[in-house]
Amino acid sequence: MSEDQLLYALALQHVPNIGDIMAKRLIAYCGSAEAVLKEKRQNLLKIDNVGAITLKHLFETEHLKAAEAELKFIQEENIKVSYFESEDYPEKLKHCIDAPILLFETGNINLKQQHLISIVGTRKITTSGMAFCEQLVEELAVFDPVIVSGFAYGTDITAHKAALKNKLQTIGCLAHGLNQIYPKVHKKYMAEVEQNGGFFTDFWSTDAFDRNNFLKRNRIIAGLSEATIVIESAEKGGSLVTADIANSYNRDVFAVPGRTTDMQSTGCNNLIKQQRAHMLTTPLDVPYILNWQLEEASKPVIQKQLFIELDDTEKLIYHYLKNEDKQQLDMIAINCNLPIFKVASILLNMELKGVVRPLPGKFFELI
Known part of the structure; x- marks a missing residue:
């Protein structure tokens, strides 16, 4: 340009x-x-x-x-600018009708052939929510995803720090121009984020700092990624807005369930109850539902056993696939009368046992 x-x-x-x-x-x-x-x-x-x-x-x-x-x-300030019609504009964001015509960037962001997921949630994250977020990023690290969030308090900074700890790219989507940082206490993380990812914004250096900016920037968080994950949320909150935007873009949304008495789980529970999000109970639900494939070189070597012990639900899925040759994840769940999230975890265990293998299109077949 x-x-x-x-x-x-x-x-x-x-x-x-x-x-x-x-x-x-x-x-x-x-x-x-x-x-x-x-x-x-x-x-x-x-x-x-x-x-x-x-x-x-x-x-x-x-x-x-x-x-x-x-x-x-x-x-x-040596800021990179991407025009919405240019090749270097983020591919998934191009398909969002309200994506910015100009996107401002600092750091070393590389989005080519990368999985992108957004992790959002309350600023008042609980200890258990923080632990789940850290575990989520750690277990997904083998797939080398880019972790996107808003660089705010709570869930956002937990996700960014977890990405850095696991040597993953991370992107902070800002609600202000690149001449400032909010919150100021997070300035200490900026250099490391820019070395291992960077920052996006569509706000100018002259734009006034306003609460509504946070809602506007949420469309970038949702639009960049193939899925948005809500760790914790009260009944109302910005992360629920991000989830709604992701749904409007026809992207997958995941929510971590919690006890009905926990205020910070109300929003997530409602997303699941209203069928606006997949229930996320284990980190490996994400790659199964999104059909991520590990590179052959990075897959664990699995020695097929002569006699493999399967539990009752694994046997149920085994016999179903034996009759069906191959089948999609959703259909396996429906015909075996099991929740999708549970089937995803079971199939992972069966893959590690050398019983099934994933195929493109969320299909699975017996080995």
């Missing part, structure tokens, strides 16, 4: 009443952000859902002046 192209894209991003969805519509019609800002008003009014209110501030000169100042900041 050339300097001029970035300048005009920044200017368009600065215009009030024009959000990311409208900006993309205008760019699609005109061909570029520069063409939008130079197009005649009467021509733009021909576009569906574009009216006088949308265009009210479009041609004001202050937008280019503001863009010039922000471009200077970007260049001085």
Whole structure:
């Protein structure tokens, strides 16, 4: 993206009443952000859902002046900028209608051929929630996922620290410009995060710090990833907003269940009860439901035993697959009358025993 192209894209991003969805519509019609800002008003009014209110501030000169100042900041701070139509823009985020037209980045982020999962939850994470989050990241490390979160208190920073501990990439999605950090106490983690991932935001250095920014940035957390995992949440909270956004993007959502008397489990329990999330009781539920495949070289060597001991549920699945040749995870659960999360764990045990193997498309077959 050339300097001029970035300048005009920044200017368009600065215009009030024009959000990311409208900006993309205008760019699609005109061909570029520069063409939008130079197009005649009467021509733009021909576009569906574009009216006088949308265009009210479009041609004001202050937008280019503001863009010039922000471009200077970007260049001085060596910030990488990804345009929504460019190849380096995160692939999964490209498919989100309200994804930002410009994404600002620092660090050493590499998203090529990587699994991305978002981990979110309450800022008042409990000891057990923290332990589950750490165990989750540790057991998923063999799949080398990128851990995405919001760099906030509680669940967010627990997920980032767990990723760093397990030498995984981690991405903090910020609710402010890259000229500051919130909370300030997390500044001590910035360098390590940037060495092993980095930060994304669509906010400018001049944007005011506002609570609503956190809700806006949640679409990036949900959009970057193939799945969003809610560790703990009260009845209401930002992590539930992220889960709703992920569902709207047709992404998988997982929630960790808790006791009905625990306030910090209410939100997760409701997600599961309302069938808006998979129940997550063991970390390995994630790769089974998402159908992650380990590289052959990294798989444990399994010596098939002559006589393998199976428990009753394993025998049930074994005999079902023996008759079906191969079958999908969901169908195994339905026909064996077992919960999906339980079948996922059982199949893992059976794989480790050398009885079954996973196939593409969430299929499994006997060995």
